[in-house]
Amino acid sequence: MKIGPIDAVIVAAGSGDRLGAGTPKAFVEVGGVPLLRYVLSTVESFGVGRTVVAVPAKGIERWTERVFEIAKRPLQVVAGGSTRQASVQACLEALQGITDVEQDGGDRIVMVHDGARPCASYDLWWRVAQAANTYGAAIPVLPSVDSLKQLNDSGDEVKSIDRARIVRSQTPQGFRYSVLIAAHAAAAASGTEATDDATLVELSGHPVRAVQGEIGNIKVTAPGDLDLAAQQLLGEKSAVVPMRVGYGYDIHPLVEGRRLVLGGVEIEYERGLDGHSDADSLVHAIIDALLGAAGLGDIGQKFPSEGQQWKDFDSLALLKIVVDDLAIAGYQPGNIDATILAEEPRLVSHLELIRHRLAEQLDLPVGAVNVKATRGEGMGSIGRGEGIAAHAVATVLAVARG
Numbered sequence: 001m002k003i004g005p006i007d008a009v010i011v012a013a014g015s016g017d018r019l020g021a022g023t024p025k026a027f028v029e030v031g032g033v034p035l036l037r038y039v040l041s042t043v044e045s046f047g048v049g050r051t052v053v054a055v056p057a058k059g060i061e062r063w064t065e066r067v068f069e070i071a072k073r074p075l076q077v078v079a080g081g082s083t084r085q086a087s088v089q090a091c092l093e094a095l096q097g098i099t100d101v102e103q104d105g106g107d108r109i110v111m112v113h114d115g116a117r118p119c120a121s122y123d124l125w126w127r128v129a130q131a132a133n134t135y136g137a138a139i140p141v142l143p144s145v146d147s148l149k150q151l152n153d154s155g156d157e158v159k160s161i162d163r164a165r166i167v168r169s170q171t172p173q174g175f176r177y178s179v180l181i182a183a184h185a186a187a188a189a190s191g192t193e194a195t196d197d198a199t200l201v202e203l204s205g206h207p208v209r210a211v212q213g214e215i216g217n218i219k220v221t222a223p224g225d226l227d228l229a230a231q232q233l234l235g236e237k238s239a240v241v242p243m244r245v246g247y248g249y250d251i252h253p254l255v256e257g258r259r260l261v262l263g264g265v266e267i268e269y270e271r272g273l274d275g276h277s278d279a280d281s282l283v284h285a286i287i288d289a290l291l292g293a294a295g296l297g298d299i300g301q302k303f304p305s306e307g308q309q310w311k312d313f314d315s316l317a318l319l320k321i322v323v324d325d326l327a328i329a330g331y332q333p334g335n336i337d338a339t340i341l342a343e344e345p346r347l348v349s350h351l352e353l354i355r356h357r358l359a360e361q362l363d364l365p366v367g368a369v370n371v372k373a374t375r376g377e378g379m380g381s382i383g384r385g386e387g388i389a390a391h392a393v394a395t396v397l398a399v400a401r402g
Contacts, residue, residue, distance in 0.1 A: 003133045004107040008048040009091040009175070012036050012067075012115025013056050015082020018222050018328065024056050025220055026115030027066060030230045035220060037065065037070040038118035038233060041181060044073050046125050048111070051096045051269055054080035054087035086113055089184050110180050112197050113172040116220040119232045124214050125172055131209045132174030132340035139174070139198045140213030141167035160298075170213045173198050179206050223295060224330020224398035243334060244396050246293025250284035251381075251389035261386070262340060262347070263354030263371060264316040269345045274386060274395040276305040282340055282371070286320050286358070287315075289394035294331045319361050326396060334395035335368040341382045341389040347373040 016025030026036040028136045036053070043051055055063035057079040064077045078094050080087035095110070109132050111125065123142055131138030151156035173196065177184075180197060183204040186196065194200050218229050227244075237376075254260075258272030263282045273279035287299045296302075303310045303318055310318070326340060336358065340347060351371050359369045368375045376383030 003129055004109055005049045006046070006109045006129055007095055008043045008046075008051040009110060009112045010036070010039060010043070010051065010053045010064075010090055010115050011084055011087050011112070012039075013054045013084075013087045014116060016058065016116075018253075019226065020223065020329075024063065026055075027063065028039070028220070028226065030118070030226065031234045033233075034066070035118045035229070036115045038065070039113060039115055040071055040075075040126060041121075042120060042122055043113075045110065049108075050095060050184075051075035052091040053077050053115070053233055054091050062176060075199040076331075078127065083193065083345060084189070084195065085184075085197075085200070087194060089188070089402075090180060092184060095177075100278045106160055108177040109174055110177050111172045111174050112180075114219055117171055117217055118220070118229055119214075119261075120172060121214060122336075124211075124217065127211050128172050128174040129368070130231070131211050133137075135175070135207070135209040135393055136176045136179045137198065137201045137206055138211050138270060139196075140170040140217065142170065142215065143209045163384040164400045167210065169196060169198060170217050170219075171196075179204075179361050184204075206321060222328060222330030224396075225249040227330075227398040243398070244293040244295075244331070245395050245397070246289040246291065248285040248299075248392040249286065250289025250294060250391065251280040251387055254385065254388040259340075260345075260388075261315070262350070262390075264314075264319075264357040265350055265354050267345060267347070273304070277303070277313040277318065278315050281339060281388050282321050282392070283315035284355070285337060285390040285392035286336055286394060287319055289336070289392040290322055290326060290333060290396060293394050293396040294326055294329050296325060296329060316357070316361050319358075323362060327399070328397055331396040332399050333362045333364055334397045335364070335367075335370075336362065336392060336394050337370045338372070338390060338392040339377060339389070340371065340373045342373060343376050343383055343385040 012026035014025050018259050019025045021028045027034045053067055060079050067077050078090045090235050109129055144163045148161040148163045150161050183200040186204045187200045202208050203381050218225050220226050220229050225298055252273035252275045254271040254273050255274040260267045260269045260272040260281045261278045284299055353371045354371050355366055359366045381387050
């Protein structure tokens with residue numbers, strides 16, 4: 001099929017705050033190469049006519065210089081806006097300055113792609129471009145594999161949604177030049193804001209064609225996404241794996257007048273563990289192991305003992321907060337192996353309940369949570385019955401997101 005001239009708009013103006021790399025995410029390196037370079041490599045091999053890249057407005061001189069360092073073919077760099085839509089609009093205005101819309105713009109195809117999606121294949125670009133050429137607008141999509149729910153207005157009840165017709169959109173998104181220009185003009189006139197160009201085109205009244213997307217076409221947003229992208233981009237050369245391991249340790253003294261809580265289970269005993277929260281040393285060790293595996297610091301940084309916010313707090317609730325933070329960072333717990341060190345009380349009869357309680361909070365099968373107990377045999381503070389300690393090893397798994 002003959003396709004008209006193709007231009008590329010690359011949106012690389014994202015700050016990358018959630019990635020936590022201290023640099024705009026399109027410029028974060030995998031194998032010593034910026035993510036944007038992987039994107040440009042596909043663009044260059046695809047043979048586009050004109051390429052415009054939107055970079056962060058803050059520090060634009062630095063990022064412009066970096067783009068020209070890694071580009072192998074001529075392109076133009078513009079300052080991105082405060083939103084993705086504004087960044088694409090800036091790129092389109094730049095294209096209008098070098099394209100005669102009246103003469104050849106209407107037949108041109110514009111491919112809009114995220115600078116932090118380095119794994120989109122040449123084949124995907126080609127299929128989207130073909131569909132855009134035929135139908136005027138096309139995007140890659142993936143079916144939803146999760147059960148979907150919708151919250152009510154108060155946010156405390158859910159209603160099921162039929163996932164059969166729900167899909168996740170990706171980039172590159174392809175459009176006839178005239179279709180995309182008209183959609184952005186209409187949005188500017190009406191004050192409409194959208195998170196992608198396909199929405200603007202749809203709102204302008206032009207249908208958008210669906211093209212089969214790619215599971216590996218990851219948008220790098222969080223550290224776990226970077227791990228998965230590295231696996232694809234570097235293959236066997238990658239030292240980064242989609243599983244990470246962390247270790248945690250915690251110890252608290254036994255005192256009178258406190259409850260003894262281990263693994264979220266209250267255990268009848270004459271003394272309890274002293275600490276700022278409920279002093280559950282087992283859960284604290286697991287939290288440290290999970291945070292360490294994901295590179296998210298430690299429990300003291302996450303839940304500082306200064307102030308009253310976490311005073312006497314339920315440690316299982318702290319664990320749930322950490323699991324949610326892992327999800328934001330692109331990870332989920334894989335498995336836990338922990339050992340409790342306690343001279344007294346004897347804990348064997350409590351271990352099964354502890355495993356179930358932890359598994360429920362971690363959203364893991366019970367078989368993925370192992371808890372053991374051992375004594376100090378009279379040696380050290382543990383052996384003298386002065387406190388209870390815990391060691392934990394945890395794995396976290398990178399979660400693919402389309």
